Amino acid sequence: MQNKTYKINRRQKKLSGWHKYAVIALPYLWMSLFFFVPFLIILKISFAESIDDSVPPYTSLISFDSEDLKLNFSAYLGNYAAIFDDSTYLYSYLKSIKIAFISTLLCLLIGYPMAWAIATSKSSLRNALLMLVIMPSWTSFLIRIYAWMGILKPEGYLNSFLQWLNIIDEPLQLLHTDLAVYIGIVYAYLPFMILPLYTAIVRVDYTIIEAGYDLGCRPAKCFFKLFVPQTYSGIIAGSMLVFIPAVGEYIIPELLGGPGANLIGRTIWDEYFMTRDWPLAAALATIMLLILVVPIVLFYKTQRKEITQGAK
Amino acid sequence: MAELLKDNEKVTGSEKTAVNKNREPVKKVRRPLLEIKNITKKYGENVAVDNVDLTIYEGEIFALLGSSGCGKSTLLRMIAGFENPTSGSIILDGEDIIGVPPYKRHLNMMFQSYALFPHMTVAQNIAFGLKQEKLPKKVIEERVNQMLKLVHMEEYVNRKPHQLSGGQRQRVALARSLAKQPKLLLLDEPMGALDKKLREQMRLELVNIIESVGVTCIMVTHDQEEAMTMAERIAIMNRGEFIQVGSPRQIYENPNCCFAAEFIGSVNMFESTLVTSGPEVGSVIRCKDLEHDIHLDIDVDLDDGMEVTVAIRPEKIYLEKTSPVDENGQPLKDNYTTGVVTEIAYMGDISIYHVKLNSGKVVISTLPNVDRFNKGLPTWDDKVFLSWDPESCVTLTF
Numbered sequence: 001m002q003n004k005t006y007k008i009n010r011r012q013k014k015l016s017g018w019h020k021y022a023v024i025a026l027p028y029l030w031m032s033l034f035f036f037v038p039f040l041i042i043l044k045i046s047f048a049e050s051i052d053d054s055v056p057p058y059t060s061l062i063s064f065d066s067e068d069l070k071l072n073f074s075a076y077l078g079n080y081a082a083i084f085d086d087s088t089y090l091y092s093y094l095k096s097i098k099i100a101f102i103s104t105l106l107c108l109l110i111g112y113p114m115a116w117a118i119a120t121s122k123s124s125l126r127n128a129l130l131m132l133v134i135m136p137s138w139t140s141f142l143i144r145i146y147a148w149m150g151i152l153k154p155e156g157y158l159n160s161f162l163q164w165l166n167i168i169d170e171p172l173q174l175l176h177t178d179l180a181v182y183i184g185i186v187y188a189y190l191p192f193m194i195l196p197l198y199t200a201i202v203r204v205d206y207t208i209i210e211a212g213y214d215l216g217c218r219p220a221k222c223f224f225k226l227f228v229p230q231t232y233s234g235i236i237a238g239s240m241l242v243f244i245p246a247v248g249e250y251i252i253p254e255l256l257g258g259p260g261a262n263l264i265g266r267t268i269w270d271e272y273f274m275t276r277d278w279p280l281a282a283a284l285a286t287i288m289l290l291i292l293v294v295p296i297v298l299f300y301k302t303q304r305k306e307i308t309q310g311a312k
Numbered sequence: 313m314a315e316l317l318k319d320n321e322k323v324t325g326s327e328k329t330a331v332n333k334n335r336e337p338v339k340k341v342r343r344p345l346l347e348i349k350n351i352t353k354k355y356g357e358n359v360a361v362d363n364v365d366l367t368i369y370e371g372e373i374f375a376l377l378g379s380s381g382c383g384k385s386t387l388l389r390m391i392a393g394f395e396n397p398t399s400g401s402i403i404l405d406g407e408d409i410i411g412v413p414p415y416k417r418h419l420n421m422m423f424q425s426y427a428l429f430p431h432m433t434v435a436q437n438i439a440f441g442l443k444q445e446k447l448p449k450k451v452i453e454e455r456v457n458q459m460l461k462l463v464h465m466e467e468y469v470n471r472k473p474h475q476l477s478g479g480q481r482q483r484v485a486l487a488r489s490l491a492k493q494p495k496l497l498l499l500d501e502p503m504g505a506l507d508k509k510l511r512e513q514m515r516l517e518l519v520n521i522i523e524s525v526g527v528t529c530i531m532v533t534h535d536q537e538e539a540m541t542m543a544e545r546i547a548i549m550n551r552g553e554f555i556q557v558g559s560p561r562q563i564y565e566n567p568n569c570c571f572a573a574e575f576i577g578s579v580n581m582f583e584s585t586l587v588t589s590g591p592e593v594g595s596v597i598r599c600k601d602l603e604h605d606i607h608l609d610i611d612v613d614l615d616d617g618m619e620v621t622v623a624i625r626p627e628k629i630y631l632e633k634t635s636p637v638d639e640n641g642q643p644l645k646d647n648y649t650t651g652v653v654t655e656i657a658y659m660g661d662i663s664i665y666h667v668k669l670n671s672g673k674v675v676i677s678t679l680p681n682v683d684r685f686n687k688g689l690p691t692w693d694d695k696v697f698l699s700w701d702p703e704s705c706v707t708l709t710f
Contacts, residue, residue, distance in 0.1 A: 210394055211427035213414040215441030215492065229431045 039289070046282035047075040058279050079283035089267065089284065093291065096264040099178070099253075100246035103185040107193040107242045108235065110186065115197035115234075119204075130198070133191050145184055145255050152180050152256070180256035185246050192241040200234025236299065244292050264288055342369035345528050346391070346496060351400035353386050353552075360386040361397070362552035368496070373522060373529045375543035377536060377575075383552035384532045388498055391530065392421045405495055415444075419496035424504050426485035428473040434484050435460070435469045441492040459487040462521060479510050486518065490525055497522065499531035503538055515541050536576050540564070548572050564625075569710050573623040580629065580675050582606070582622040586614055586707075596646075597622055597707065601671040607646040608702045614709065621708045628704035629677040631665060633690050636699040648699035651675060653690050667696060 048058040063072045083089045118129045136144060151157045154171035162168045174180055204227060212222040228235075250265035257263070264284065271281035346368040353361040361383040368374050376384040389395040391402060393414035402409050409417055420441070429437050438459050442452045460466045463483035473481055482502070489497060502518060503511040519542050522529050533539050539546050540560040548555040548563065548571070556563055556572040567573035570581065584599035589612050597606040597620060606622055614620065630636065631653075636644045654674070655666035663684050665677045675698060679689060690696045 205427070207423050207425060207427040208429060210414070211421075211423055211429070212440070213394075214392060214421045215488070216415045216444035217440070218415055218444075221444075226429060229429075232431075 042282045042285055044282075045279055046079055046286045047077070048279045048282075049076045049078065050277045050279050052276075056278065057276050076279070079279045080287075082280060083283055083287065088262070092262050092264045092267045093288070095262070096247050096249075096288075097291070099181060099185070099263065100243050100249075103182055103189065103246050104193075104239050104243045106182065106186045107190050108239060111190055111193035111197055111238065112235075114190075115194045115201050118194070118198050119201040130195075133194050137191060141188065142251065144188070145252055148180070148184055148187065149175060149255060152183070175256060176258040178257065181253050184252040184256045185242075185249060188252060189242040189246060193238040196237035196241065197231065197234040200231040200237075204230045240296065240299075247292060248288060342371065344368070345370045345405055346530075347401075347403040348387075348391070349401045349403070351387070351390065351402065352398045353383070353390060353395060354398045359552050361390070363400075364552070364554055366547065366554070366557070368528060368530060370528055371526060372544045373519065373531065373542060375539035375546045376530065376532045376549055377534070377539040377546050378549035379534055382549040384534075384549045385500065386552075387549075388421075388500055388530065388532045391496075392419065392498055393417050418494055419498060420489040420492055420494040421498040421500060422482075422485045422489045422502060424501040426473075426481050426505065428481060428484060428488070430473050433470050433472055434465060434476070437473070437484055438488045438491050441488065445492070455491055459491050462490070462525070463487045478506050479514060482506065482514065486521065490521075490527065494527065497527045497529045499529060501533055502531055503533070503535065511538070518542065540576070548575055550575075565706075567623065567706060567708070570621055570623070570708050573706065573708065578626055578676060580624045580626065582624070584620055584622050586612065586616055586618045586620050588616050589614060594702070595707070597705075601669055601673040602649040603670065604644075604646040604648055606702075606705055608705060608707070610702075612707045614707075618709070623706040623708055624700050624704055626664070626676040626678040627662075628700055629675065630699045631667070631677050631679060631690055632697045632699070633694060634697065636697050644699060647702060648697055650695060650697055653692055653694050653696055656692060665690075667698060669698075 044061060045058055047061060050058055059074075059076075061073060061075060063074070064070075065072055114133075118126060118133070121129060149156075152174040153159075154173065154175070156175070158174065159168070159171040163171070208230065209222050209226055212226045213219070217225065248265045249263070250269060253263045253266060268281050268284050268288070271277050271284060344367045346366075348364060348366040348368075351361055351364045352359065364383075364387065376387060378384045386395060390397050393409070393412060397410065400410075404417070404419065429440065432440065435456050438456045439452050442455055447455075457466075460469060463486055465480065465483050465487065468476065468480060468484075473484070476484065482505070499518075503514060506514060515538060531539075531542065543560065545557065545559055546563055547557040550571060555575070556568045558566075563572060564576055567576065567579075573579045573581070582599040582601060584597045584602075584606065587596040587598050587605065589595035591611050594610060595608040595612040597608070599606065599622065612620075636648050638644055649669060651667040651669040653665055654668045655664075657664040657666075658681070660681070662678045662680055665679065667675045667677060669675060677698065683689060
């Protein structure tokens with residue numbers, strides 16, 4: 001009897017080991033096929049030179065010289081140099097980061113109270129409220145942004161409403177301004193802020209807040225000193241989920257932003273499809289990726305440091 | 313009049329030191345620190361705390377003892393200010409603190425799960441309360457070091473709570489709650505998060521620390537052993553009411569009702585009838601389970617024919633194989649009965665005997681194993697005589 005159970009256990013263990021690797025391998029395969037390999041291709045293109053009227057419109061890095069029987073390898077850094085030379089690209093990056101940063105901050109300021117309200121609502125109501133947060137994403141992203149165009153345009157709903165209230169005489173220029181871009185980004189990415197915040201706030205240990213009161217800490221101070229630190233993981237996760245896609249956002253500034261809003265997403269698009277300078281566009285994309293990766297890596301490092309700190 | 317009072321204090325003062333050697337409750341006339349008057353807390357229709365009165369004296373360790381849901385935690389949270397009573401008043405050091413928010417009360421609490429701030433180091437945790445008072449940096453630093461020393465945690469200043477063991481966390485929590493030098497310290501299940509071995513060790517250490525600081529302390533616990541070893545006075549709570557308030561010894565030796573008797577330790581209860589009582593005859597109580605009457609030397613001062621319950625602790629029932637005799641060698645006329653040993657549980661230090669009486673009732677008796685094996689005491693299926701001293705019996709009316 002004992003022998004039998006032993007055998008079964010061993011088989012289960014073996015199976016679970018095999019399954020484990022299969023389960024891990026699948027996302028790895030997916031990520032490397034659809035993320036890492038394309039990234040390598042982009043990286044490769046960014047070191048090539050642009051050639052007009054050819055397919056593909058760039059030189060290859062490795063060429064074979066049949067006469068000398070030599071393999072030539074040439075990496076061209078001119079694209080990167082061009083980016084740093086031209087202030088319009090730099091401006092484009094900075095503007096994108098600024099818009100993403102402010103949008104993230106706005107999402108946090110709007111999302112935190114909302115997440116808190118959901119987390120402290122009755123459990124019967126909680127799922128319904130979460131549903132309401134997620135539900136807009138069931139409609140196509142593009143359609144929702146078009147809907148905002150309908151709201152914000154001079155003869156749109158918002159202007160009509162404000163005129164009807166006699167607050168304004170002339171329609172306001174809302175569409176094709178930075179304000180419209182902020183509205184669009186905050187609207188589109190708010191759920192990505194609320195959901196991680198909600199999971200963090202639900203887990204807050206209120207006896208820690210009580211301990212703060214007990215030690216003479218006033219409620220407002222307790223909120224910032226004891227409540228918010230317990231939700232750091234949610235704040236960081238939510239901010240990343242908003243900031244990262246917001247930096248490279250293309251559709252929202254394209255549809256809602258003004259002609260002057262040359263954000264990096266738009267700039268890359270233009271380089272690819274208008275001027276057909278693929279290597280420059282690839283270099284722009286690579287730098288954008290670096291800009292996004294650096295804060296993530298720094299964040300993970302500080303977090304790990306925090307955990308190991310003091311364990312001397 | 314004032315002189316008289318002073319004299320009185322002197323006498324009781326000296327009595328304190330004399331009695332204290334025996335670890336008896338201190339009988340000094342102490343200053344009341346906390347007065348709870350007619351406190352009631354209702355949650356809708358449920359009454360969590362029902363019209364409770366309590367006075368806590370300066371410097372004592374007081375335990376609220378009861379099973380879960382008896383209202384002890386609610387009472388503690390009302391003192392701390394986390395709950396508002398439905399009615400009644402709480403007076404701390406002469407000041408009514410009802411309506412005063414917790415952050416303005418001069419008392420501190422050690423929470424059940426310690427509620428240490430996870431993102432702060434040990435030193436930051438202890439300093440937190442002091443920082444709220446806006447004390448100078450140097451004073452805070454000094455006090456933190458003093459507290460670390462008190463709880464022997466100097467080496468762990470820079471650790472975070474998750475890097476500490478359960479016992480270490482408890483020390484930090486204690487240091488944090490003592491750092492502000494509160495008038496009153498509240499302990500919510502102080503040993504709740506520790507394992508059994510550590511619990512026993514920490515009990516006396518905690519008491520030593522509290523006594524060395526001299527802070528008045530109210531603790532909440534469901535563990536009677538913990539209450540008995542740590543507290544000077546205990547209040548047994550049930551359904552929001554106090555059943556009995558007294559020293560551990562008073563409660564154990566002289567429970568005032570069946571609930572108190574059964575709540576602390578184990579006890580044999582005999583439902584009986586009072587036959588007669590008077591100053592000369594003492595009290596004669598008849599129980600249908602016992603072959604002979606219970607005869608007390610004292611007058612219980614109750615009506616004859618009244619239903620009473622007699623409680624006798626297991627260690628106060630003697631087991632013998634021969635018929636019991638008094639100190640003069642004369643056979644006992646009452647205060648004994650016979651039975652058969654049905655079970656013996658070996659507990660290491662003692663053995664617990666289950667003796668079945670003729671009526672079918674099982675009586676529990678404990679004997680030190682030193683006696684059991686040396687003196688050849690009764691074993692399984694032996695017919696035994698059970699006897700007890702009259703003063704071992706406690707007569708209860710409800």
